Amino acid sequence: MYGSGRGKLRGRSSAHMHETERRKSRRFPLKQPACVHPLQAENEKLCGVTQNVSKDGVLMLAEKMLPVGLRGELVLVLESRLERSIRLSGIGEVARVDELVPEGKYAIAFRCDQAFSLMD
DSSP, X not given: OTTSSOSOOEEOOGGGGGSOOOOSSOOEEOOOEEEEEESSTTSOXXXXXXXXXXXXXXXXXXXXXXXXXXXXXXXXXXXXXXXXXXXXXXXXXXXEEEEETTTTEXXXXXXXXXXXXXXX
16 A cells, blocks of 8 residues: 555655756646656556656655655646647656655656657
């Protein structure tokens, strides 16, 4: 079960603000629904809301954690005023998990192997 305390967790602190930039791509603030579908059949999907998005990854908030290194497909739903939403997909892995205190949520950094692709 996710959220059992296994995996690498880091408490959010002011030290993160002064770390060297690790991102390859510019991030954009975007709050949209997203789900990670683990590639291992025994794991269940986890959904949350993105906080920022780049061409090859997202930072999302969720009620439960995913273990660092978990491989999966991330599906990002861009809600639109058009007749249907736009769905983007990317295969990758959980790169980092931070426990947000006192909110009781998890900030999950998901890094895609390649840029997101449009789903049908």
